[in-house]
Amino acid sequence: MESQGWCAHFLKRVAGLSRGKKVRTPPSHLIAPCRKLFFPLPYPYLYMHEMPKAYEPQQFEDDTYARWEQSGAFIPENLSDFETREPYTIVVPPPNATGTLHIGHATMLAIEDSLIRYQRMNGKRALWVPGTDHAALATQNKVEKDIFKAEGVTRHDLGRDELLRRIDAFVESKRDRIKFQFRKMGASLDWSREAFTLDAPRSLAVRTVFKKMYDDGLIYRGNRVINWCSRCASTLSDDEVESKTRTATLYFFKYDRAFPITIASTQPETKLGDTAVAVHPSDERYAAFVNKNFTVAFGGVGGAALTLRVIADHAVEKEFGTGALGVTPAHSMVDYQMSLQHDLPLAHIIGEDGRMTEAAGHEYAGLTTNEAREKVVAWLRAERLIEKEEEIEQNVPICSRCDTEIIPLPKLQWFVAVNKKFKFQQSSRHAVVGIAAGAEVTLKETMRHVVATDQISIIPERFGKTYFHWIENLRDWCISRQIWYGHRIPVWYCASCPDPIVSTDEVVVCPTCSGAVAQDPDVLDTWFSSGTWTFSTLGWPNDNGDLATYHPTDVLETGYDILACWVSRMILLTTYALGEVPFRTVYLHGLVRDADGRKMSKSIGNVIDPLDVAPKYGTDAVRLALLLGQTPGNDSRMSEEKIAGFRNFTNKLWNISRYIFSQVVGSGTYQRLITESDLTNAELTTLDKWILSRFAAVARAFSEAIEKFEFSRAGEVLRDFTWNEFADWYLEGAKVEGGKHDVLHYVLQNLLKLWHPYMPFVTEVIWQSAYARGADDFLMVASWPDYGAMALYPEAEREFERAQRVITAVRAMRSDFGVPASAVVPVTVVSPKYAPVLAEQKLVIERLGRCTLLFADAAPDGQLASVIEEGVVAIPRIEAAGSPDAAIRLATERDEVAHYIEAVRAKLSNDEFVGRAPAAVVERERAKLDEAVERLGIIDARLGRGG
């Protein structure tokens, strides 16, 4: 870094910049905090000859990211010829603005950044939109908790305005953190288009969708039984409800002595609100009572006088309890559904504070449900109405935020009607196929349609089932929340006019009577706003051009755990609002667990924080560890050992480069970019043709795997090539043959390009150290290797593989028989067929096998021999203590071959196999047999000669 030549080097690069292309100004609506600086930062990279032995990621990463960002290339309009490029869009799933980066985010970023970088290098107008989520309920809870801890006051003490001020301040103080962490991961996001689910453009989108849905009759206000959390004092959507198991006492009893049917309940206090008793339609025990009404005096003095109708309903399980169920429509989701079917009245006996209401009777009003239960049970005991008590396990719904037990209760709420017909409005640009403009459809039908017809494909496919299952069970979506942080419902009520006023703009006075209005106090479910994410981030409803260019987005990449609650909501709202799908492909990654397969959690202390390990092993290593060894939709395990393994790999790539650069005379100058035409056939050896052919094949395999979202396989293919073929064979062979300047640089230059989407930092640093033309010549915007145009040399591949087999055989024998590594052994090869091919590669074989090579018609008697496809490879015995018998290795080989021959012969002598299997398969087996028989012959001849 401190070298003499640094300054001149830097100036040269600055000069390079001035020749660079002009940076386009981003669209005017975009704020551009990352505008390109006129002067680049001091050039941070190294001369080739200054590269340290080991790659030191922390020395380069922050600076590299800053330079990318300042180059403007994250903004697609700054890419060369951007107008003619095909758009490619991903919108990042917005993390909680107040949260911190965890391993799941790191997975998301690694995958999405790889896709974006790959597409950008492939000439796409690649846009990756960043953003954060306000996470209404979670954020408010967190702030409320903090305030209570510090000041002992609740939100009601503070009031709405003050609480919101505090929350905004909290969010403001935290929101830069997650963005900083995204940058740490190398994410090439267009920060000029950053969005927040609660900022002004998104708010407008939310209000606009709300009004449109209201006008279409898809949003309505209704008194319905909803999930109520008395601690949060709010409604919860079905998705925000979890369940836990607990043991409870199941009481078997009658409402009163005169009532003919015994029911069973774990919550006898709710029976104060019963309006029916339900039995199964085929239950003969109770058939006589069905449709009869009974009046019972339940709960003693101050209890309720109940009028109960006996109804028949399939939801009742004959085998459970007594087969008869007391129906409490106001405080049970199931019972509520039944009440709708049978037109039963609701008795609202539990209030929002979790205490019994007056409707439960004056003796009970004000008691908690537990107190009421004790009182009811005491009364039942006194009246001797209890027939039996049983301890059972049951699932109770709890609030996913605070674990408080959910109380279902009726409440006036806003809903989205998912089963109501509306006139479908088509997009003029990317119409949904199969639904005519103006067709009468429901939201549910639309949601099902676009996935069923593959206009949205889900990877892995099996999650389509989860999606359809979720749709089947979807009920009208309760979208109002009784909290203060979030998108306030855009509805105003006039004291003297009956109809609510729905408006995207602030309403000050009633448009009908000019009277005073009050806005609905509730806010929207956070998923309602995140459901608009793909199009609200692209400017809808203000048309700024982005929507036309970048929507529908290409890929939505997220964890499978939010398929139902988020992905499906985006599909719902986008198809409705735009008449377009929000994305073409949904890619679902699995959960990252710890080394023992446990979920990572702070309380267990098994969390691997990507920001802890990234400085230690390098961001590239973390990304590789997340991309390889992981398959879509399946959970994977993460450990520091795994990351360390990939750190080793980044270092390998570093050292491969270091070696190649060391081969250059006059290091410190730029390396020319080598093209196909530089590699003239005449100068290429078999070894060269082999690596070029392999590279072309690997570049294709890697690219095709990425296109198919097979990130792990792609990475493995490339890693194996880089390490096993390029480093271990080609580089070693090149040292022998010498004069490989062009091939070495050609493969390295293209290899760096292939690796760049996965490990952007180390590849860019290497590129900058040797190949960059100027300070703004980034590997990041280099074009993808044109593998289709690369020459293949299948013959050379086979020929070099023969040399490899000979070398491996020599090495194995040396190792088996304890030949000292320092000894150069004379090797005899008997291979009439392949001697010329092997002779051509004599130098490489001799050096890599540490031997001298002699071709003969027969190997000398008594030598150690190995028989390979090419023939016999033999080395002399050495006079060393404990040197095993020469025949042992051959005998082992003979056993294997003989066994194999037996198996193939059996197969080929089976007439049914020969008759029914495809000719090509049979032919392949025959060829295998011939080859094996030939080898066996050679081995036997050799063994017959005693050695």
Added chain:
RNA sequence: GGACGCUUAGCUCAGUUGGUUAGAGCGCCUCGUUUACACCGAGGAGGUCGUAGGUUCGAACCCUACAGCGUCUACCA
């Protein structure tokens, strides 16, 4: 209760529409001449693909049942 997934080498996992002598990484064992790399190189051991049936000329792969594990989901009061 329903659905889905998983079960392949000591560990973590691949296995591309049924045809390989079943692979990789880590770990393990042996040996290290060679200044790109010990965050390395060479060689090696290690698996009757959960169990039992079935389909097929042929099954890790398809079907059935069972066992274990996991996830999501649900209205057993």
